[in-house]
Amino acid sequence: xxxxxxxxxxxxxxxxxxxxxxxxxxxxxxxxxxxxxxxxxxxxxxxxxxxxxxxxxxxxxxxxxxxxxxxxxxxxxxxxxxxxxxxxxxxxxxxxxxxxxxxxxxxxxxxxxxxxxxxxxxxxxxxxxxxxxxxxxxxxxxxxxxxxxxxxxxxxxxxxxxxxxxxxxxxxxxxxxxxxxxxxxxxxxxxxxxxxxxxxxxxxxxxxxxxxxxxxxxxxxxxxxxxxxxxxxxxxxxxxxxxxxxxxxxxxxxxxxxxxxxxxxxxxxxxxxxxxxxxxxxxxxxxxxxxxxxxxxxxxxxxxxxxxxxxxxxxxxxxxxxxxxxxxxxxxxxxxxxxxxxxxxxxxxxxxxxxxxxxxxxxxxx
Amino acid sequence: xxxxxxxxxxxxxxxxxxxxxxxxxxxxxxxxxxxxxxxxxxxxxxxxxxxxxxxxxxxxxxxxxxxxxxxxxxxxxxxxxxxxxxxxxxxxxxxxxxxxxxxxxxxxxxxxxxxxxxxxxxxxxxxxxxxxxxxxxxxxxxxxxxxxxxxxxxxxxxxxxxxxxxxxxxxxxxxxxxxxxxxxxxxxxxxxxxxxxxxxxxxxxxxxxxxxxxxxxxxxxxxxxxxxxxxxxxxxxxxxxxxxxxxxxxxxxxxxxxxxxxxxxxxxxxxxxxxxxxxxxxxxxxxxxxxxxxxxxxxxxxx
Numbered sequence: 043x044x045x046x047x048x049x050x051x052x053x054x055x056x057x058x059x060x061x062x063x064x065x066x067x068x069x070x071x072x073x074x075x076x077x078x079x080x081x082x083x084x085x086x087x088x089x090x091x092x093x094x095x096x097x098x099x100x101x102x103x104x105x106x107x108x109x110x111x112x113x114x115x116x117x118x119x120x121x122x123x124x125x126x127x128x129x130x131x132x133x134x135x136x137x138x139x140x141x142x143x144x145x146x147x148x149x150x151x152x153x154x155x156x157x158x159x160x161x162x163x164x165x166x167x168x169x170x171x172x173x174x175x176x177x178x179x180x181x182x183x184x185x186x187x188x189x190x191x192x193x194x195x196x197x198x199x200x201x202x203x204x205x206x207x208x209x210x211x212x213x214x215x216x217x218x219x220x221x222x223x224x225x226x227x228x229x230x231x232x233x234x235x236x237x238x239x240x241x242x243x244x245x246x247x248x249x250x251x252x253x254x255x256x257x258x259x260x261x262x263x264x265x266x267x268x269x270x271x272x273x274x275x276x277x278x279x280x281x282x283x284x285x286x287x288x289x290x291x292x293x294x295x296x297x298x299x300x301x302x303x304x305x306x307x308x309x310x311x312x313x314x315x316x317x318x319x320x321x322x323x324x325x326x327x328x329x330x331x332x333x334x335x336x337x338x339x340x341x342x343x344x345x346x347x348x349x350x351x352x353x354x355x356x357x358x359x360x361x362x363x364x365x366x367x368x369x370x371x372x373x374x375x376x377x378x379x380x381x382x383x384x385x386x387x388x389x390x391x392x393x394x395x396x397x398x399x400x401x402x403x404x405x406x407x408x
Numbered sequence: 409x410x411x412x413x414x415x416x417x418x419x420x421x422x423x424x425x426x427x428x429x430x431x432x433x434x435x436x437x438x439x440x441x442x443x444x445x446x447x448x449x450x451x452x453x454x455x456x457x458x459x460x461x462x463x464x465x466x467x468x469x470x471x472x473x474x475x476x477x478x479x480x481x482x483x484x485x486x487x488x489x490x491x492x493x494x495x496x497x498x499x500x501x502x503x504x505x506x507x508x509x510x511x512x513x514x515x516x517x518x519x520x521x522x523x524x525x526x527x528x529x530x531x532x533x534x535x536x537x538x539x540x541x542x543x544x545x546x547x548x549x550x551x552x553x554x555x556x557x558x559x560x561x562x563x564x565x566x567x568x569x570x571x572x573x574x575x576x577x578x579x580x581x582x583x584x585x586x587x588x589x590x591x592x593x594x595x596x597x598x599x600x601x602x603x604x605x606x607x608x609x610x611x612x613x614x615x616x617x618x619x620x621x622x623x624x625x626x627x628x629x630x631x632x633x634x635x636x637x638x639x640x641x642x643x644x645x646x647x648x649x650x651x652x653x654x655x656x657x658x659x660x661x662x663x664x665x666x667x668x669x670x671x672x673x674x675x676x677x678x679x680x681x682x683x684x685x686x687x688x689x690x691x692x693x694x695x696x697x698x699x700x701x702x703x704x705x706x707x708x709x710x711x
Binding site: 092094113119120121131140141 | 599604606607608620623
């Protein structure tokens with residue numbers, strides 16, 4: 043068990059800077075997920091923590107010790123790979139015990155640990171099989187078992203669920219969470235799937251182009267994104283971004299979306315935007331669930347407008363509706379009983395109490 | 409009308425399927441045709457060898473149908489297998505082959521591992537260089553090599569020329585580059601994560617090689633072994649040049665030099681010797697064929 047710290051860590055491959063000086067503190071027992079699009083540096087960061095990549099600059103500490111030049115085997119970490127990386131010529135039990143056997147643990151101890159891990163992962167029956175006789179989900183369990191028996195300071199997961207089908211992925215996600223609740227080992231988990239990040243993490247680290255965009259709990263990231271990238275990356279369907287301007291009329295702030303569409307900024311939000319320059323090009327960030335069918339009740343901060351739908355996607359529990367507003371494609375989520383149909387007009391309600399205002403140039407959330 | 413249209417659709421579809429299977433049928437006929445020609449072409453010499461080896465010298469020189477044995481005899485086999493000379497050739501060949509295979513594997517497996525996995529300065533150039541050395545034919549090498557061993561003998565007084573064990577130094581120049589190349593290809597097909605997992609599990613490079621790479625690449629290893637064995641067993645030029653005394657000869661050269669006396673060819677025994685000489689590789693191929701094919705194709709098909 044240990045905390046992990048990254049101080050101004052840089053990774054440069056010849057000309058390309060894959061990781062551009064990141065700082066990150068991971069507490070003992072914490073489950074941290076690094077998430078971002080491919081090429082954002084998340085896997086490189088993980089591999090630097092593992093010691094599989096040298097760091098170009100900065101410091102990495104595990105349990106308080108600087109490990110920059112410590113080889114992987116002496117870092118006391120265990121890693122689970124996307125393609126499982128099981129040793130094909132060894133049985134499940136041999137795969138799981140390989141690390142312990144290399145360190146010459148007593149046979150009885152190895153057996154106890156393997157049995158214990160196998161029971162935790164529900165693979166006791168498979169212990170004598172070879173990897174090729176296992177399904178994808180079973181292989182991933184074995185890979186996790188191999189990490190657990192080592193009882194390391196840190197677990198590292200490199201997109202462990204990406205090779206599984208959608209249903210199994212959900213199931214294994216829950217398994218991983220359960221395992222972490224039991225063993226409480228500090229975990230760094232890399233994924234490009236924001237749903238995985240949200241569901242698993244104590245804290246999520248959103249990375250983009252080799253930098254950390256934002257660190258926070260899943261709810262913080264969802265409700266208070268710091269940048270346009272985080273706002274757009276977290277949440278599915280993604281947040282809508284509508285070009286707009288702030289106007290002031292009779293001491294009140296108004297949000298002008300189009301020539302005809304002007305909404306008053308709710309008083310709760312008005313104070314926050316008081317210092318935003320007027321008539322600057324801004325973006326209104328609005329999650330689809332804050333764009334629903336109008337129900338006729340007047341609620342402060344909720345404004346209505348009429349539109350014609352382009353496409354509707356019935357999801358069962360909700361219907362996603364798409365329409366165009368001044369050339370911008372917008373997504374909303376309405377009740378299946380709201381009567382949304384392709385090409386039909388619909389009166390929609392905008393919940394401005396949950397609006398975000400972004401600087402169009404810098405992408406910063408104001 | 410509509411029913412007729414449906415009826416018409418049926419046969420049209422059948423014809424389409426029919427033509428497809430007819431294509432396959434023709435492909436099969438052609439492949440059998442060429443395979444048969446190839447089989448005849450490659451099997452005629454060994455069959456002729458078997459037939460000749462069962463004949464007496466008199467019957468070989470008699471003007472009868474050469475494709476039939478009228479008076480089969482095992483005298484050629486008995487004479488060869490009881491001659492100390494022939495057994496000596498066989499023993500020399502076996503000893504050279506086994507030692508060369510061992511040396512080759514001890515050099516080329518670690519070399520291939522290093523070249524395919526440890527990225528060091530110049531490793532790519534070195535890997536290409538290994539292959540290039542294989543492209544130099546032995547006909548080009550034997551003179552300088554002979555000179556080298558002669559000079560070595562003059563300097564140190566250790567005479568290697570005309571000793572059967574000189575071949576142990578010579579054959580690896582042929583086997584090591586090719587076996588290293590096969591093993592590089594095979595090791596390259598092992599996913600990178602496998603050695604990373606081993607390294608994180610605490611394995612050293614040597615442990616990664618012996619406990620992960622060699623077991624996983626076993627088919628490739630066997631293919632390389634068979635190749636090294638075949639080369640050392642069948643090599644003709646080097647033993648012809650480097651060994652001359654009868655007790656130092658290996659089989660291919662031994663058969664030629666002792667059974668052809670001037671312009672007298674002892675055909676029956678030559679054929680018998682060649683057949684007996686072909687037996688060990690044949691048996692090894694038969695046992696390890698599946699591995700051999702898997703080893704040769706693995707690099708090509710695995711991602």
